[in-house]
Amino acid sequence: MARGVYIHIPFCHQICNYCDFNKVFFKNQPVDEYIEAIGKELSLIQKQQPEVFNHIETIYLGGGTPTALSASQITRLLEIIQSQIPTSELVEFASEANPDELTVDKLIALKNGGVNRISLGVQSFDQTLLKKLGRTHSNEHVYETIENARHVGFNNINIDLMYGLPGQTMEQWEDTLEKALALNLPHYSAYSLIVEPKTVFYIQYAKGKLNLPTEDLEAEMYDILMKKMELHDLKQYEISNFAKDGHISTHNKIYWDNDEYVGIGAGAHGYIQNIRYSNIGPIRKYLDTILNGERPILHEHEVTIEEKCEEQMFLGLRKNEGVSFEAFEKKFGISMLDKYKGIIDQLVAEELLIADKWGIRLSRKGRFVGNEIFQQFLLGD
Known part of the structure; x- marks a missing residue:
């Protein structure tokens, strides 16, 4: 029985140099049509598997960037979700966000729509490294967004950090950790860079133009990460995740528990009734399939014992x-x-x-x- 629902929002105002997720530039995209299609896909799943949403504990909006949507589009998306999925007993309703896009009106739209956890893609507090990553926010955006989120009523806030970045020094990493921990948040995620195919970084790496830290330096960065998190009473509960009591990521734990979840949206992956599946990625093809009354499944695989x-x-x-x-x-x-x-x-x-x-x-x-x-x-x- 599915425990969670992942909903993919593939739109971005800026494409990051390390990202290999299914995404497109926001401009000139059929965003409103896509939001309505999310509702149609949810309905199609319910018709095929009527009990699939009966025991849902979490919903996660990922991307792309969910907060690339306008406040009114976020409101409409959340109305559609609540009309299809019982949300009164959710343990967690989370959304990813970019610090320079999460305006007060969007925060209010998320809060009013039932979202109770925000995960900010901060990655670094060093502006030089942020530019290398293709990120557009500043440290001031991060501080302002977290202050606004708290004011709106969000107390379950995570920030994502990255280490092992091109040209990154230990001093830069320690400075980022100090600035991040000074925010006194209940949850932090920290990932080492993986150079994925079909990314800007991969092209640079193939040309020998990506100056990555040595394995030893990356290991030292991870060691410092674990030590500093422990000093701030943040318990490491997974290789890359640290939380204060009562603030672990319930949705991500579904993945690590190898339990089932529904994947919705272009390029999304799901795992229902022993079947792992992936959806069609190109947005127009995804929309056309939905309009034809068909689930937009690209590939299915029955998982063996x-x-x-x-x-x-x-x-x-x-x-x-x-x-x-x-x-x-x-x-x-x-x-x-x-x-x-x-x-x-x-x-x-x-x-x-x-x-x-x-x-x-x-x-x-x-x-x-x-x-x-x-x-x-x-x-x-």
């Missing part, structure tokens, strides 16, 4: 709590130790995993090489 086990391991190990022996066996009818004992024993011997009676989790040492550890569980029994 083997794939489910693998996903449970590499997603669950992202969480600090790790993966429970009991929960694994209850979910799949298979003992985790019977299936992965050799891999687990080896990783424990290398002090990359910690195993106890409850289950397994990454050690602090293991957090630095998480992707290498996750890969071990994709190599078969």
Whole structure:
């Protein structure tokens, strides 16, 4: 049964140099038509799977940039969502936002429409690095937006930060962390840069023109991140996420728990009734498919039991709590130790995993090489 709904808003006023998500420039796009199509897609899913929205805990507006929409467009989008999905018992209703786009009228529209969590794409407090990333906001935008959000009534605010950026020094990273933590927010996310295909950074990298920090420097940046978050009473509950008590990201935890969620919008991905699916990406083709009364699915894949086990391991190990022996066996009818004992024993011997009676989790040492550890569980029994 689906626990969450992800809704993709693919419009941006500025395309960032590192972003590989499905997105287009806002200008001259059929934005209003797209918003109405979101409602039609929700309706089509309900007709095919009437119970799919019965136990929804979270809704997440992602992109692109949801706050590229005007206040009136945001209001209309949220009206459509509330008309299709029961929202009275939601644990979390979140929206991504850019600091230089989230005006007071948009904040009010989000708040009135039921949104209770804002995630700001800050990335850095260094203007030189922001320019390299293709970001258009200033530090003043960040401070003003957070102040306005609090004034409107938002107390669950996250900011995203990035490290391992081209030309980034340790001094720049520590300065960004100090400025971020001075805001005293309940949640912070911090990600190392991944150079993805079909991005400006990828083209620069292929030409040898992207000056990335060394692996050792990036590891030092991650180490400093964990230490500073701990000093500010922010508990690390996932490799890249830190929160004060009661403020973990419920929606993202659905992904790490390997539970099901509905994906809505052009290029969105979903996981319903053992089927992982992806939607058509090009906006005009997405809209035409919806207008024809068809769900805009590009690809579907029925997840095998083997794939489910693998996903449970590499997603669950992202969480600090790790993966429970009991929960694994209850979910799949298979003992985790019977299936992965050799891999687990080896990783424990290398002090990359910690195993106890409850289950397994990454050690602090293991957090630095998480992707290498996750890969071990994709190599078969």
